[in-house]
Amino acid sequence: MSFSLYYLCAVVRKQRTGISSFARNTTFRGRIKMDKILIQIGEFGWYQKFVYFLICWSTLFSGLYEMMSVVLLNTPEHRCKVPGLENDTYDIHSTYQQNLVNNYIPPSVDESQNYDRCHLYAFDYNDVKFDNSGRPINATLVKCDKWVYSDSVMKESLSTKLDIVCDDTYLIPLVKSLYIVGKFIGAFVFGNLSDAIGRKTTLCVALMAMFGLTFGMSWSSSYIVFAVIITAIGVTTQGVFPIGFVLGVELVGPSKRKYTGLVAEYFFSIGLVILAGVSFLVRDWFIINIICSAHAALFIFYWWLIPESPRWLISKKRYQDAYTVLQKIARSNKVTIDHKILEEEMTTEASEPVGRVWQLFSKSMLARTLIILFNWCIVSMIYYGLSLNAGNLGGDFYLNMSLSGLVEIPANAMVLLLVDRVGRKKIYCICMIFGGCACAATILPIVYNETENEVIITTLAMIGKFGTSAAYGTMYLYSVELFPTVVRNAGLGASICAGRIGGIVAPYIADSAALISGLVGKIFPLGMFGLLSIIAGLSSLYLPETLNKTLPETMEDSKLLGKSAYMSLGDNDSKEDKNHFYYNKGYRSEKGNTNL
The missing domain is CATH 1.20.1250.20 (MFS general substrate transporter like domains)
Structure with a gap:
């Protein structure tokens, strides 16, 4: 996970009052x-x-x-177990085994798979004819209840132990x-x-x-x-x-x-x-x-x-x-x-201001709240989805998982270096659109030749993960600065809920290739993540920038945020307030600034 909510909340808690009211709290x-x-x-x-x-x-x-x-x-490559063949294995070890596999196991309609994973031929050996490839003619396809698995990736997984395949x-x-x-x-x-x-x-x-x-x-x-x-x-x-x-x-x-x-x-x-x-x-x-x-x-x-x-x-x-x-x-x-x-x-x-959840959906806050919640849902969905999808990419399973984790390190570093220089809105929007375009771009190499283009597909997916990780971290900070003080806690709680909903949906998109057959199933996960990321990034353009702005306290402040009339840092440094206050880049005292 990127830039933690809990660190940022610790920082933002020191920003909840305006400069004038701060000295009195x-x-x-x-x-x-x-x-x-x-x-x-x-x-x-x-x-x-x-x-x-x-x-x-x-x-x-x-x-x-x-x-x-x-x-x-x-879930590794698998096929139905050949009836009557004791110690059947996925790998072929003899001509006899190969002939039985040809007799009982249908070929897959998916060119990337060697066998049909869920069906076998049912026939009477005393009254059947076979074609030149050893397949039975006019045999019946039936679902199987026993499988054998390839051990090229895992010797045993929980999926293979419990046979969580096919209809399950x-x-x-x-x-x-x-x-x-x-x-x-x-x-x-x-x-x-x-x-x-x-x-x-x-x-x-x-x-x-x-x-x-x-x-x-x-x-x-x-x-x-x-x-x-x-x-x-x-x-x-x-x-x-x-x-x-x-x-x-x-x-x-x-x-x-x-x-x-x-x-x-x-x-x-x-x-x-x-x-x-x-x-x-x-x-x-x-x-x-x-x-x-x-x-x-x-x-x-x-x-x-x-x-x-x-x-x-x-x-x-x-x-x-x-x-x-x-x-x-x-x-x-x-x-x-x-x-x-x-x-x-x-x-x-002194007690802090208390807001109500319904205030988030008042006329002045409705559009902003819906956009923030939508972006939380999408960025969380894509972050978890791309992490889960790393195991579904072509190429080496373990290398893809490692890259998926490693790419988060430079993403976090970039947020740390640029978020207080470039701004929250620009960083978030650019990262979401950039990552989304990378994910969507995987459609072409998958369509033309997935096997030969595995390196290209994996590279684009990791670029997408980089952009999403950076955007995820930025969104934590950005959203809490957008809500006014009176509803900030409620807004943050609603945002977390929206993010979790996105995370709950993510596995179904990431694993959709197993649920949707053919080419559509292959391009759907990254294609959908890419499309949603671009839409979310573009929608964030509606939101105001919060860099170098005092945090809004009231609904009226929130309405003005992003407009020329809104107060920037340093605009209201009255004599009584110059000693100490927090703002969204650090702690200011008489001796100068200390970045948080």
Whole structure:
């Protein structure tokens, strides 16, 4: 996943008030003082680096299982088992076996497949004639219930173990969608839990639950058991990556947050690459899952190694516990800290504005809201769809999976470098259209000669993944800056829901080649992703730019956003407000700017 929502929310929370009202809000004063404390005791000392590395390791664990279903449910080349032939294998080992295969297995109507995958000939051997190729004349086609599989990609996958092929093919995209449904549920469960019981406790509970589920998944005895477990794993991932991400960001000073956010994304992408590497070396779903999950047993030590977020402790008025954590950070950085430093935090925090979901669909916000929700749905659908489709591309299965993970690293770096220079709108629009055109361009090489053009198709698909990954990261930041303060939380929640809906639909498009026969099935996934990406990119042109603009507070502010009358940064620096405020490029103080 690209630029994390949870890092950006941590930044945007400091932007929710306007410049004038900011100085009067004690909630944000407390947050600024917390940043000033971290600047004083060390923004990213060795202890913070150590804790952050541990958090990144858990992020890598989450990345390992983001695309695990692509490996576990890999469906290799297969055909019906020849009746009466014991120890039949997909590969031909004798002339006798070849003759029986010719007698019983029909040729495929798809030129890319050697055999019909789901049918065999039924006939009476005592009353049948064969043509010159050994095929029976006037035989009846019947569906089979036993299959043999090629082991060129996987020695055994869960699909081959449970025979999830032919009429049951639809079960594969279904279980991939259930994983996204689990993430949808987990966002609500662990998001609220982390605010109630703390980041550390929530992270440790989620890690242990995810370890138990992933390790136990190796003994799935049926499709239903596997589907339930993979859904539950989806739930727990929302307590691992997002909550760990927030904890890591809250432990570092303001000038380091953007970079810690990016590094965590790198570990997530590295997890995708490691999964491809382990799968290539092992090629057995059971052992792959054991290897990828067993190391997570060490996460039990996180309870003693990782501290609670001092920001959360302060929000719960547990000042002594917060002081203990800050003292440990200061001691590791060879800085002394005064116990009185938190006294000013012990004030009653003012409540923040509360909006209602229906306000998103008022006359002034309707068009903008629908475009934002549409773009969230599409960019999420394409990101997950292209990741899942990597296993369906021609060429080497493992190389495609590795490239799909690796391409996210430069995409994240590009967003980091350009989003505050070029602007959110331009970056998002260009990346969506660029990635969409690359995906749509795969139609021509597929139509003309898919086998000979595998390199071209894969290259175009990875360019599409690059553009989508960059757009995904940009959309997180862009959308939260478009909603006014009074409905920002509601808007963000609605956007996440739209994104999850897109993610749920993605597997059905990515795996449509198995559901739609012929050439149409081959060009449909990337062609559809490309078309939707271009449409979404063009629709974003309606949205205003937010770079160097103060965040809108009210509906009236939102109406003016993008117009010449709207306030840019620096236009309203009154004397009483010049000391401290946040804006959408960093933290400004009397000493200058510190980028977040």
